[in-house]
Amino acid sequence: MDPRAKAEEDLRVIRSLMERATVYRAISAPTALVAGLLSTLAAVAIYWNNEVSLFFDRPMRGRQFAEFWIAVLFVAVAANTFFIWREARRTGRPFVSSGMKLAVRGIAPCLLVPAAFTAWFFGTGYLGGAELELVVVWIVSYGLALLSTALFAPRSLALLGWAFLLSGMAIPALNNLIEDFPIDIPLAAMGTTFGLYHLIYAAFTWPRKRARFQAEPALE
Amino acid sequence: MLDFDKLDKAIHEKGRLAIMTLLATRVGWTFQDLKEELRMSDGNLITHLRTLHRLGLVAYTKEVHDRPQTTYALTVKGRAAFKDYLHVLEQIVKAGKK
Numbered sequence: 001m002d003p004r005a006k007a008e009e010d011l012r013v014i015r016s017l018m019e020r021a022t023v024y025r026a027i028s029a030p031t032a033l034v035a036g037l038l039s040t041l042a043a044v045a046i047y048w049n050n051e052v053s054l055f056f057d058r059p060m061r062g063r064q065f066a067e068f069w070i071a072v073l074f075v076a077v078a079a080n081t082f083f084i085w086r087e088a089r090r091t092g093r094p095f096v097s098s099g100m101k102l103a104v105r106g107i108a109p110c111l112l113v114p115a116a117f118t119a120w121f122f123g124t125g126y127l128g129g130a131e132l133e134l135v136v137v138w139i140v141s142y143g144l145a146l147l148s149t150a151l152f153a154p155r156s157l158a159l160l161g162w163a164f165l166l167s168g169m170a171i172p173a174l175n176n177l178i179e180d181f182p183i184d185i186p187l188a189a190m191g192t193t194f195g196l197y198h199l200i201y202a203a204f205t206w207p208r209k210r211a212r213f214q215a216e217p218a219l220e
Numbered sequence: 221m222l223d224f225d226k227l228d229k230a231i232h233e234k235g236r237l238a239i240m241t242l243l244a245t246r247v248g249w250t251f252q253d254l255k256e257e258l259r260m261s262d263g264n265l266i267t268h269l270r271t272l273h274r275l276g277l278v279a280y281t282k283e284v285h286d287r288p289q290t291t292y293a294l295t296v297k298g299r300a301a302f303k304d305y306l307h308v309l310e311q312i313v314k315a316g317k318k
Contacts, residue, residue, distance in 0.1 A: 002316075003312050003316070004312055004313055004315070004316030007309045007310075007312035007313050007316070008313055010232075010237060010309055011306075011309050011310075011313065013234075013237070013238065013241075014237070014241045014306070017238055017241045017242060017245075017257075018241060018244070018245050020257070021241075021242050021245040021246065021257065022245055098246075
C-alpha cells in the first residue's frame, strides 16, 4: 500500500474510532423498556378506567389525564438517572459525562415549548378539551429532543426521534380521518408512541454480548 | 519531499494506534472498556498497553471498588505524540494530493 493510501486509511480508522467512542445514547435500552412498559400500562389503565370500570373514581380526562402522564414521565426520568448512574459506577466514568452535557444542551431548548404548552393546558387549555393538542406537542417535542442528539447519538436513537416526530405530525394531518375512530385518540397516541415505540426500541437496542469475531475487520 | 520516517513507529502499529485514538477521546478508559471497544484479546491489549506505558505515552491507575479496575490515560507526552502523528498523516495525504 502506498504511503498516502496508508495514511488515508489510518485517518479513516482514527475518525471512525473517535466517532464511535464519543457516541452518547441519551435513552438506554433499560430506560426505554421501563418507559415503554409504564406508558403501555398507563394507557391500558386509563382506557380501563374510562371505558370499562372506574377505579380512579372518575374518568381520567383534562388535568388528571395530563397529571397521570407527567407522573409516568417522572418515574421514567428517575429510572434513566438510575441507569446512567449505575453505568457510570460500573465503568468508573463520571456521572455527568461530557456526552451527557452535550445531550442536555441539545435537548433543553426542545423542552421549552412542551413545558409552556403544558403550563397553558393546566391553566385554561384543559377547559377546551385540548388533550389532543397537548399530546401532539409532547410527541413532536420528544421527537425533536431525540433528534437534537442525532449528531452524536447512535442511529437507532435518531430513528426513534423520527418515528415520534412523524407520528406527532401525522395526528393533526389525519385529524379528520381519525376523528371517527371509536377510540380515545390522545390516549391511543400516547400508548402507541411512548409505549410501543419505546418497547420496540428497547428490543432492538438491548445490549447483547458482542461476538469476538465479526464481519467487520478487527483492529488488531 | 515528506520524510515518512517522521511517523512515530510506536503509534503506527494498528493496534496501538487504535488504543491511542480511544485514549485521546476521554480522560480515562478502563481495561474492560478498551477490550470491549477494540475487540482485542487480554494478552494482545496488555502487551500494547505495556509498550505504550514503557515509552511514556500512557499512564495507568489501579483502583479497587467492587473489584480491581485499571484505568488508562494518555500522558502529556502521549497526547503530544498523538497530535504529531496526526499532523504527519495529514502532511502525507496533502503531499499525495499535490
